[in-house]
Amino acid sequence: MNHSPAESYYAATANALPPFPAVTGEVRCDVCVIGGGYTGLSTAIHLRKRGYDVRVLEAHSVGWGASGRNGGHVGTGQRADQHTLERLVGMDHARQLWDLGLDAVNLVCELIDEFAIDCDLATGNLHVAHRQGDAAELQQEVEHLQQHYNYQQIRYVNKPELDEMSSAQGMHGGTLDLGARHLHPLNYCLGLARAAADLGASIHEHSRVLHYDEGERVRVHTESAVVDCGHLVLACNGYLGKLEKRVAGQIMPINNYMLATEPLGEDLAQRLIRDDTSMSDSRFVINYWKLSADRRLLFGGGESYTSRFPDDIRSFVRKYMLRIYPELADTRIDYGWGGTLAITLNRMPALGNASPRVFYGHGFSGHGVPIATLAGQLLAEAIAGTAERFDVMATVPSPKFPGGTLLRWPGLVAGMLYFALRDRLG
């Protein structure tokens, strides 16, 4: 089992950041945040901007979780598409969710700019259809976004043009979204940590929260400390476990895997992705890929639903990559790693409060680079008493997985395997 991010390309190219001390003794603060990923660090940044005294407790080191291991795609909108959202919550609410999705991408760019975060920010996502029918759906989606959301940064790309933009095989058309961004996810996360610390937040690594008690305030226990706080924010996402049983059933942890090839050189890199956009496909178990700054292919594909990672992650992901780029058969794979994210039943994040003092944001369902960053800002707003934008997210239904935390596995795994099989059958 390899749960360590040390094997990742990102860890090998991480910007330096001094370690943060573990929390010890009995300390007090206004808000304690559990989790040093995008959600927790963005919460801390936005609370500090409002003058709150904040402590972030991270079990490992900042960026150890999904925030330091992901594909680095910063997509527009929400993980669920607008048609689905319109059916789920109605047109007006769906529009607000779309706008928040755009706010999220802007927020990522603003934070990078404001705190001079060095994380290889680049523009555009090319999303491609692996079936003819998916291409027609993508074309309709573009028209829908242009007409009903006045979103003009997306356009449909037909097969001949797509073939000029990428040597990806078996694609029937796609969408080019120039509102999307992509970046080096771990360096973005480390930059957020530095920003939060510079703003005065106390960050504590190697400080796993074991449990907490609620009274007039919340007392948060680690092995070596008690943090007494007015509010608690759970920003643990796929690693929440049973820490908060009232909401754990909303999310399901799943594992996703990535590889990084050797550096490819400019010519081959441009043949794979001409314009340095990120790319993704329309499979249920999505493949996603992009180039790194040093022109490796960073490719994500394949999932698993147990706590075990495959023994040989490089080979596990390579087979998905070769289906799309058979020309990379002789290319060396330098890194392979996995991470755990949390999904929800309707693929919309679950934001809310388990009690007046305990807030949470999780279940970003593979869209967390922008939305977890935004969630942190919304959580800070809600704690400060301005819940208008928070409520746009928090009022989206968050059904629990049937069977709760104990029995949610069998049904989910059967469902996931069914859709993965449909991918393979085309």
Ligand SMILES: Cc1cc2nc3c(=O)[nH]c(=O)nc-3n(C[C@H](O)[C@H](O)[C@H](O)COP(=O)(O)OP(=O)(O)OC[C@H]3O[C@@H](n4cnc5c(N)ncnc54)[C@H](O)[C@@H]3O)c2cc1C
């Ligand atoms: C392989 C992979 C690829 C992905 N690709 C993309 C992508 O391209 N685009 C995109 O938008 N999203 C992607 N995602 C999803 C995205 O990474 C997540 O949605 C996002 O990082 C969630 O951030 P977070 O801060 O909520 O959680 P995390 O980054 O997982 O952070 C949670 C932290 O909480 C800590 N923690 C948990 N429990 C405790 C405790 N008891 N005490 C103290 N600390 C605790 C953990 O150690 C962890 O560091 C991907 C995810 C994976 C795994």
